[in-house]
Amino acid sequence: MTTLKIKLPEIFNYQECLSFLHRGFDDCLHQINKNTIIKALNIENNISLVSITYNQGILQVSLLWGDSSPNHQALIKSYINRWFDLQTDLKAFYDMGARDPILKPLIDKYWGLRLIGIEDLFEALSWAIIGQQINLGFAYKTKRALVEKYGKYVDYNGVPYYLFPTPEIISNCTVDALKKLQFSRNKATYIIALAQSFIQGVISKEQLLASGKGNSEEVVSQLTKLKGIGTWTANYAMMKCLKIPSAFPIQDVGLHNALKQQLDLDQKPSTDKILELSQGWKNWESYATVYLWRSLV
DNA sequence: CGCCAGGCTTAGG
């Protein structure tokens, strides 16, 4: 079996990353056994199944199934690098956070946690739409229903490892079919139209990354043109998929609750209050959000 | 039954 080794940055804690992937929710797009992550990947329409584990300062990635050509091995490596956001130098974030009363205790407590991404933009946006205004447990349940009905999977030792459905498949769904999976009428409509936008080339990760160079407002404005994508959803995707460091889902209920808890407030903070508190987080808003979410357990 | 949940759209200023 092919095994790849991925060198890790100095600031990295595998258990912290695992804790995010494993935080009490039933995510259907990866599986964790003890300290090993198993996940199916779709990289440029080439499907593979990998297991990931940590050993003495490196990530060991075993290719359980799929193309083992050198070229594809390189693509898997680069995928994992992006998924765990290994290229970001967290030292600058920690230096800033050391002077921030909210972030300092979180950084001490969750040292080495990285932003675990959602590399596929259609998946990131669909997942954000699914999660709008509902509790996370139900959101994961709804995602599982969608994935198990429309996603491809790799069968390995009798266990299916699913991939998120492609725009091609979802674009052909009916609203009523998705309603049977407990989507609201609006969310079903949004996701089907979103899939069609991907197919028609109205939206793509590459194009947004290009247009967004140094201009995250341009990305927000392009994303929010699509029905069902507001500023929260746009910023969520910018954070989890496009890895724009200043992305900040400021309306997020989880963020509000985390701040309320950290600051021991009686009520959730207002937008103005959050803007004030986050003054020093420039270009690290997305990481500040990751660490605040982590504090919710 | 009521309130909350990783919001969005539309109508009306």
Place this chain on the structure above:
DNA sequence: CCTAAGCATGGC
């Protein structure tokens, strides 16, 4: 540009 109201769908 800003605010309020209406909207779905469950979990607890």
